[in-house]
Amino acid sequence: MTEAGSVSEAELHAYADGFLDEVDRARVQSFLAENPDAAQMVADWQEQNDELRAAFAGHERSKPSDIQLLTGGLARTNTRPSRRFALAAAAVLIFAAGALGGHYGPLLFERPDIQLAYTEILPREARNAFLVYASEVRHPVEVFANEETHLANWLGKRLSIANLKVPNLQAQGFKLVGGRLLPVGGKPGAMFMYEDQAGQRLTVLVGRNKENRTTSFRFASVNTVETFYWIDGELGYAVTGEISRDMLRRVAEECYRQFPS
Amino acid sequence: MSQSPDQSTSGTAREAQAPSPLSFEAQILALLPSLRRYSRSLTRSDTESEDLLQDCVEKALVSRGQWRGANFKSWAYRIMTNLHLNARRSVARRPSVGMEEAETLAASTSADDPLEKNRLVQALETLPKEARAVLLLVVVEGYAYQEVADMLEIPVGTVMSRLSRARQALREKMREENVIPLRRPR
Numbered sequence: 001m002t003e004a005g006s007v008s009e010a011e012l013h014a015y016a017d018g019f020l021d022e023v024d025r026a027r028v029q030s031f032l033a034e035n036p037d038a039a040q041m042v043a044d045w046q047e048q049n050d051e052l053r054a055a056f057a058g059h060e061r062s063k064p065s066d067i068q069l070l071t072g073g074l075a076r077t078n079t080r081p082s083r084r085f086a087l088a089a090a091a092v093l094i095f096a097a098g099a100l101g102g103h104y105g106p107l108l109f110e111r112p113d114i115q116l117a118y119t120e121i122l123p124r125e126a127r128n129a130f131l132v133y134a135s136e137v138r139h140p141v142e143v144f145a146n147e148e149t150h151l152a153n154w155l156g157k158r159l160s161i162a163n164l165k166v167p168n169l170q171a172q173g174f175k176l177v178g179g180r181l182l183p184v185g186g187k188p189g190a191m192f193m194y195e196d197q198a199g200q201r202l203t204v205l206v207g208r209n210k211e212n213r214t215t216s217f218r219f220a221s222v223n224t225v226e227t228f229y230w231i232d233g234e235l236g237y238a239v240t241g242e243i244s245r246d247m248l249r250r251v252a253e254e255c256y257r258q259f260p261s
Numbered sequence: 262m263s264q265s266p267d268q269s270t271s272g273t274a275r276e277a278q279a280p281s282p283l284s285f286e287a288q289i290l291a292l293l294p295s296l297r298r299y300s301r302s303l304t305r306s307d308t309e310s311e312d313l314l315q316d317c318v319e320k321a322l323v324s325r326g327q328w329r330g331a332n333f334k335s336w337a338y339r340i341m342t343n344l345h346l347n348a349r350r351s352v353a354r355r356p357s358v359g360m361e362e363a364e365t366l367a368a369s370t371s372a373d374d375p376l377e378k379n380r381l382v383q384a385l386e387t388l389p390k391e392a393r394a395v396l397l398l399v400v401v402e403g404y405a406y407q408e409v410a411d412m413l414e415i416p417v418g419t420v421m422s423r424l425s426r427a428r429q430a431l432r433e434k435m436r437e438e439n440v441i442p443l444r445r446p447r
Contacts, residue, residue, distance in 0.1 A: 010421050017399060019406070044432050049400045051381045052302075059310070060298035069293065069318050071284055162297050179428075 007031040012038065016045040049088030049216060051139070053115045069258030079099070117210045118236055121185045122221040123227045126205040129182055129191050129227060134201040134241075141193050151179045156188040159208060161235070167204060167258045169194050171253050174202060184236070202241030204255055209236040217252060219245065228252035232259070278322075285325055286335050289318060295339060295402070301343050302397045305386055320434040338402065339412045342394050384434035389426050395420055396427035 014020050015028040031041040095254050134139050143151040148166055156164030158181055166176060174194035176187040182191050184207030192204040215231045226248050229238035237259065296317060301310040302420075320340050321328075328336055385393060398404045398412070406424075410417040 013421065013424055014406070033429050036264060041432070044435075048381065048428065048435075049430050052385070052397070052400050055382050056298050056302045056397075057300040060294045062373060063297075066290060066293050069315055070322070185305050 003154075006125075007038075012042055013045070016042050016049065038100060039109040041213070043097040044216075047213075050213060051117075051119075084115045118185060118211050118231065119215060119218070119229075122205070122207060122209075122231070122236045122238050123218070123229045125184050125189075125207070125242045126227050126229060127174045127202070127220070127222060127225050129205055130201075133180070133191065133193065134203060140201075141191075144178040145176040147178075148176065155179060155181060155206075159190055160208065161260075162204075162258065164190070164206075164259060165260070166192055169251055169254060172247070172254055173197065177201070184208075188246040200241070200243060202239060202251060204251075205236075205238040205240070206238045206259075207238075209234055217249070217256075219249075222243075230256065232256075235251065236257070285328075289337070289356075291322060292334060293318075293339055295334075296341060299338060299397065300341060302385075302401055303341070303394060310359075313341065313345055316344050318350075320344060335404075335408065335412045338398065342398075342413060345394070346390055350363055372419075381431070381435065384431050387434065388430055390422040392427040392430070395423040396431075399424060 010023065011020065011028055015025060015032075020028060032042060054175065124239060129163060143154065145151075152166050154166050156162065166179065169175070172197045177193040177194075179190060179192040179196055182189055187208045187210075189205060189207035191206075193201060193206070195201045209231050211231075212234050213231060214233055217228055217230045220227045224242050225240060226243070226245055227238050227240040227250075228248050229236065231237070231253070235257060237252075239248055241248055241251075293314070297310070297314055300308065300314040300317070304310045304313055316336065317340050321337055324340075385396075388396070395409055395413075399406065400407045404412065406420050410420045414422075439441050
């Protein structure tokens with residue numbers, strides 16, 4: 001901990017949890033820059049943190065029956081009624097409820113909106129887009145591949161991505177069909193469609209991610225439709241198709257290489 | 262909050278020596294949402310979670326005399342953590358999830374996305390309960406390592422080793438399937 005260049009595991013945890021001051025944070029950061037394995041580990045921890053918080057955030061809420069919890073008035077199977085404090089509690093609760101009404105009243109019984117994480121929205125919308133558009137014969141896209149430059153400029157502008165490049169998947173055996181604008185997570189997003197020589201199609205979705213974080217590649221599968229998705233800073237990407245996982249993964253990795261970081 | 266002599270007729274309420282009996286209940290009530298979140302994260306179903314929450318509230322009310330006026334929230338969290346750890350020690354782990362719980366499990370998961378949340382929460386359930394509690398207190402409840410040590414009356418080194426064990430175990434679980442680390446070639 002004392003010598004420069006050495007970082008303890010405890011410090012890595014503190015870094016992941018945001019407990020370090022500026023000096024230590026910078027020191028750990030430069031350590032991580034030189035130790036990709038440790039950096040990956042810390043990134044995984046931080047991702048766990050995000051997901052755990054998201055998983056339980058929705059449970060932080062009041063219930064109308066909360067007052068009864070305090071008065072012991074809630075029925076349940078394995079309980080022994082504890083009346084001793086019930087009366088006293090009921091008496092003071094009259095005040096408590098009044099006092100709280102002023103401070104917490106509007107908040108207390110309001111359910112927080114359930115907010116879906118972008119990591120949940122992205123694969124679902126990617127799958128839906130694939131299911132809706134990939135089966136279209138005449139109008140699978142709005143702008144066809146013969147206007148690729150226009151397609152890239154147009155969608156880049158709508159997504160506020162400078163120099164948006166349409167991924168080239170020729171090496172994987174897929175050529176561009178075209179693309180379209182569509183909503184992703186309530187914001188303008190881009191979909192590119194490709195097909196191989198057999199007419200097998202896949203789609204690549206790009207959306208804006210307001211959470212601004214980065215994830216690993218993730219895989220979601222529903223029936224025969226497979227989706228690989230990842231988030232890279234402010235943008236989310238998803239590759240969807242009814243092709244083998246292995247092929248889809250290769251396509252996803254190729255897209256990752258080609259999209260600007 | 263001033264009390265006129267006529268207003269409070271209950272002697273029991275007055276006997277409590279914590280600063281004021283009124284603020285005690287009010288504080289529990291205000292704390293219920295976050296206690297509920299913590300309870301749900303420790304347990305495996307909404308049913309278990311509400312039972313633990315109710316136990317915690319009862320225990321807090323009964324042992325209100327032990328509260329010395331210092332950090333109320335930590336005190337309540339400690340009660341819940343201990344209840345949970347002790348309950349699991351005495352009651353043998355149930356072999357499988359019952360019908361009632363199966364329903365709430367299904368309801369609380371996103372039917373559309375089999376990934377993400379569900380896999381992580383499932384992985385969470387395989388952790389030793391002490392390690393799980395420490396991880397959740399730090400990550401979800403936002404306690405500093407020393408605060409967790411004080412709350413659970415364990416050395417901070419133990420907090421760190423439990424945290425480390427929890428994180429490594431989750432990482433391995435999550436890596437077992439489907440998640441591939443990103444590597445951008447330079």
